[in-house]
Amino acid sequence: MKLVLLSACFLLASIHVTQALRCMQGVEIIQNSDGGSNAAKKEETPEFTECGIASAAASATALLVLKPNTVTFPSTDYKCFHLRIEDSETKKGTITKGCIYKAQNVCDGKFKVDTVREVFCSQCEQDECNSAIRFASNWKILSLTFFTIVCFFMK
Secondary structure, X not given: OHHHHHHHHHHHHHHHHHOOOEEEEEXXXXXXXXXXXXXXXXXXXXXXXXXXXXXXXXXXXXXXXXXXXXXXXXXXXXXXEEEEEEEOOOOEEEEXXXXXXXXXXXXXXXXXXXXXXXXXXXXXOOOOOOOOOOOHXXXXXXXXXXXXXXXXXXX
């Protein structure tokens, strides 16, 4: 039984490591109301997706519209990004998340429109690192490992 639990733990950990990079991908529009509170309208609900040619090309195209000078050559190495922008005139915010090519730098570059300003920008290379749930999978694996070790030494 001990060996089965230990093997299952190592199997889950190795499967997690060998998977392709997963990122949250989608667009969320946030409109400020007159009272100052944020009312969110989701244009496309962000979902987790594995980075690949299609998802990176879709994000690169969306970024080309916002920041034309961030364009780069396609590659097979990817990273996640999280970009929040706000229009100075309408106070409407947009959060864009997705996969991009590793050589692409989202946080640098000027916007195509002068009324748009960057509120937040981040890039990362870990699974699910561009979402609020990014720590959940690491804690699951850590707790499973700890549980297996405790069970192993209990008998």
